[in-house]
Amino acid sequence: MRYVIIGNGVAGITAADTIRRIDPEGHIVFVAREAFPPYCRPMISNILAGSAELDELPIRPDDYYRSLGATAYLGVEATGLDLESREVSISAGANLAFDRLLIASGADPHRIEAENLDLENIFFMRTVKDVLGMVEALPKVKHALVLGGGLVGFKAAYGFLSRGIRVTMLIRSGFPLSMQIDQTAGEMIQAELERHGLEVRTGIEATGFEAGEDGAVRAARLSDGTSLECDAVVVGKGVFPARGYVPSAIETDAGILVDDSMQTNVAGVYAAGDVAQHVDVARRRPWVNAIWPVAVEMGRVAGHNMAGYPMRYPGSLSRNVIRIFDLDVMTAGMVSPRESEGLETAEGYDRRRHTYRKLLFREGVLVGFVLVNQIEQGGVLMNLVHQGASLNGLTAEALGPRFNVGQVMGRGRQAGTGYPAPAVGAPSTRHTANAAAAGSSAAVTTATE
Amino acid sequence: MKQVIVHPERCVGCMQCMTACATAHSTSKTLIGALLEEPRPAPRIHVGAGLEDEGFPNRCRHCDPAPCQLGCLPGAIYRAKGSNTVMVDYDLCINCASCAMACPYGVIRFAEDPKAPPGKTVAVKCDNCVERQAQGKVPACVETCFAGALTFEEPSEAMKRRTGEVAASISLDAAAHRVPLSASWDLQSEMKRRQKALDQR
Ligand SMILES: Cc1cc2nc3c(=O)[nH]c(=O)nc-3n(C[C@H](O)[C@H](O)[C@H](O)COP(=O)(O)OP(=O)(O)OC[C@H]3O[C@@H](n4cnc5c(N)ncnc54)[C@H](O)[C@@H]3O)c2cc1C
Ligand code: SF4
Ligand code: SF4
Numbered sequence: 212m213r214y215v216i217i218g219n220g221v222a223g224i225t226a227a228d229t230i231r232r233i234d235p236e237g238h239i240v241f242v243a244r245e246a247f248p249p250y251c252r253p254m255i256s257n258i259l260a261g262s263a264e265l266d267e268l269p270i271r272p273d274d275y276y277r278s279l280g281a282t283a284y285l286g287v288e289a290t291g292l293d294l295e296s297r298e299v300s301i302s303a304g305a306n307l308a309f310d311r312l313l314i315a316s317g318a319d320p321h322r323i324e325a326e327n328l329d330l331e332n333i334f335f336m337r338t339v340k341d342v343l344g345m346v347e348a349l350p351k352v353k354h355a356l357v358l359g360g361g362l363v364g365f366k367a368a369y370g371f372l373s374r375g376i377r378v379t380m381l382i383r384s385g386f387p388l389s390m391q392i393d394q395t396a397g398e399m400i401q402a403e404l405e406r407h408g409l410e411v412r413t414g415i416e417a418t419g420f421e422a423g424e425d426g427a428v429r430a431a432r433l434s435d436g437t438s439l440e441c442d443a444v445v446v447g448k449g450v451f452p453a454r455g456y457v458p459s460a461i462e463t464d465a466g467i468l469v470d471d472s473m474q475t476n477v478a479g480v481y482a483a484g485d486v487a488q489h490v491d492v493a494r495r496r497p498w499v500n501a502i503w504p505v506a507v508e509m510g511r512v513a514g515h516n517m518a519g520y521p522m523r524y525p526g527s528l529s530r531n532v533i534r535i536f537d538l539d540v541m542t543a544g545m546v547s548p549r550e551s552e553g554l555e556t557a558e559g560y561d562r563r564r565h566t567y568r569k570l571l572f573r574e575g576v577l578v579g580f581v582l583v584n585q586i587e588q589g590g591v592l593m594n595l596v597h598q599g600a601s602l603n604g605l606t607a608e609a610l611g612p613r614f615n616v617g618q619v620m621g622r623g624r625q626a627g628t629g630y631p632a633p634a635v636g637a638p639s640t641r642h643t644a645n646a647a648a649a650g651s652s653a654a655v656t657t658a659t660e
Numbered sequence: 661m662k663q664v665i666v667h668p669e670r671c672v673g674c675m676q677c678m679t680a681c682a683t684a685h686s687t688s689k690t691l692i693g694a695l696l697e698e699p700r701p702a703p704r705i706h707v708g709a710g711l712e713d714e715g716f717p718n719r720c721r722h723c724d725p726a727p728c729q730l731g732c733l734p735g736a737i738y739r740a741k742g743s744n745t746v747m748v749d750y751d752l753c754i755n756c757a758s759c760a761m762a763c764p765y766g767v768i769r770f771a772e773d774p775k776a777p778p779g780k781t782v783a784v785k786c787d788n789c790v791e792r793q794a795q796g797k798v799p800a801c802v803e804t805c806f807a808g809a810l811t812f813e814e815p816s817e818a819m820k821r822r823t824g825e826v827a828a829s830i831s832l833d834a835a836a837h838r839v840p841l842s843a844s845w846d847l848q849s850e851m852k853r854r855q856k857a858l859d860q861r
Contacts, residue, residue, distance in 0.1 A: 590727070
């Protein structure tokens with residue numbers, strides 16, 4: 212069996228590891244644009260912030276490909292797929308035949324329409340190379356401009372601020388992280404960053420850039436006709452699945468559409484990770500969840516199926532954890548204002564503890580949540596969203612500071628799942644009372660707007 | 661292999677286990693010493709209140725495969741060789757809380773630790789008292805629990821089944837409300853089943 216894997220990101224290497232466990236003989240071939248050893252992509256933001264070193268990035272040993280018995284074309288791109296002859300053409304000028312193909316090429320940053328985008332010190336933030344360029348430029352940077360208020364934009368801003376560099380962030384509309392979180396949490400994050408020197412400007416965009424004498428960016432021209440001096444720019448306008456080389460015979464929506472086995476509509480051709488589009492369990496429809504744990508899961512499922520050991524993927528859930536200075540934010544599922552329209556919501560803000568919680572329900576079923584600070588129980592909630600279980604009545608406890616898995620299990624017991632009856636303790640409403648006493652406000656409302 | 665087994669129905673909510681756990685993870689290994697230490701050692705077991713206010717001792721289940729391990733970005737979570745214990749490598753941990761987002765039991769906390777690089781906040785959770793076990797002692801929480809809510813024994817079939825039931829109960833009335841696509845819990849169980857099957861080949 213000949214397996215070709217495009218991309219050596221976490222989806223690709225997880226699939227390869229899985230295949231090797233099941234099929235000790237098969238020939239595994241990697242085609243990978245990045246020559247750097249397989250690494251923890253999210254940690255590139257730690258490199259920018261100065262909280263991690265380059266040698267901490269790799270997540271597999273130096274001799275990874277050799278020990279796996281794999282052939283790796285590194286620094287080489289897949290340029291096309293021939294589904295008739297079942298071959299991948301590569302930039303190194305060869306054709307690689309496959310019996311099973313995994314498309315795990317991840318995502319590429321969105322480019323923007325702006326003049327002189329290729330000036331020096333204008334960066335995207337996706338690869339270790341991108342971030343090394345940023346670090347090299349740092350000594351000369353006094354004012355950084357971040358375009359876009361998404362996750363990567365925030366991580367870039369956080370990185371510069373951690374280095375003591377002034378940052379201005381331009382957001383086209385709404386509030387920061389409006390795709391990931393609700394307005395209250397977005398404003399809390401913005402306030403925290405502003406406290407550390409970030410300036411946020413909304414409703415404005417960069418239309419072009421001007422070079423200084425050294426050829427590096429010196430200023431940005433803005434959509435309101437003004438210009439803004441800056442000596443580094445990070446474009447954080449989101450990512451899109453890296454599937455430019457994939458022929459149209461393979462069905463796509465935003466990403467490459469896959470079934471529960473991670474197979475595309477073409478037999479023997481699979482996709483996993485940021486490039487793939489399976490189903491979101493909360494949204495109940497095809498959705499790209501371009502996050503690390505999902506790439507790991509998809510890689511595993513794809514590996515199993517490619518090696519002939521059938522396994523189904525139950526679907527993924529969008530989720531994020533953001534830790535910015537003294538603020539921890541955890542969010543999952545349908546929480547953005549656009550998506551939460553019409554959902555039943557419950558929220559609680561605790562001024563004293565500086566915590567905020569919001570739960571979103573669809574017909575009594577938890578489909579999303581936001582936690583600001585006190586995030587330890589996020590995994591419990593996430594599992595509840597995944598289970599699609601009915602949560603009628605849990606709301607008050609889940610919003611209170613004492614929420615824990617015991618309360619969920621208690622419910623399981625009531626529902627007759629065989630959990631033993633407690634030896635002590637009588638029915639009580641103490642949690643809700645406590646939550647109120649601690650100064651938290653809980654309200655159940657139905658979002659109208 | 662002996663394991664800590666939790667009997668929540670026997671818990672009286674005295675929280676002695678939390679104190680014993682923190683002490684066991686201190687440098688001095690004494691309560692007074694632990695209170696004076698900087699950083700103050702954190703307990704790895706947490707007694708919460710159940711729905712009806714009954715005590716609920718909650719600690720890491722050392723799941724296999726472990727959702728926290730699959731979610732960890734830099735690969736800092738590993739299973740100690742030859743044991744049932746899921747561990748955090750404090751050198752690799754970047755304090756990103758991805759594990760807390762993945763743990764269905766909510767047992768991971770973030771703190772400085774005597775064993776971690778100085779000044780570094782890391783993910784801390786139960787390590788089955790590996791240090792004490794190496795000295796032939798039982799885990800500290802078990803030693804201190806007079807109510808018998810924590811025991812250290814070979815998991816019998818019945819106990820395994822119970823643990824399974826507890827794990828299943830987290831899914832509430834999942835069977836009745838199952839979304840057509842099933843859930844992460846099933847994925848974890850399925851992966852475990854497969855891993856076992858592969859190991860046995
Ligand atoms: C700054 C930053 C911070 C992040 N933080 C988090 C976080 O905190 N939590 C989280 O869950 N996720 C985070 N993510 C997202 C996470 O990194 C991705 O979801 C994950 O890396 C996806 O893995 P993948 O294997 O699908 O794709 P990738 O990691 O993108 O790997 C794909 C590889 O394929 C290569 N490739 C592309 N096209 C070709 C081609 N034609 N031929 C050959 N090779 C090709 C790419 O160069 C790349 O090396 C972050 C991402 C970034 C950029
Ligand atoms: S920390 Fe949570 S997910 Fe990880 S092994 Fe322990 S109980 Fe399981
Ligand atoms: S906090 Fe540490 S252990 Fe937890 S996921 Fe992040 S790196 Fe891994």
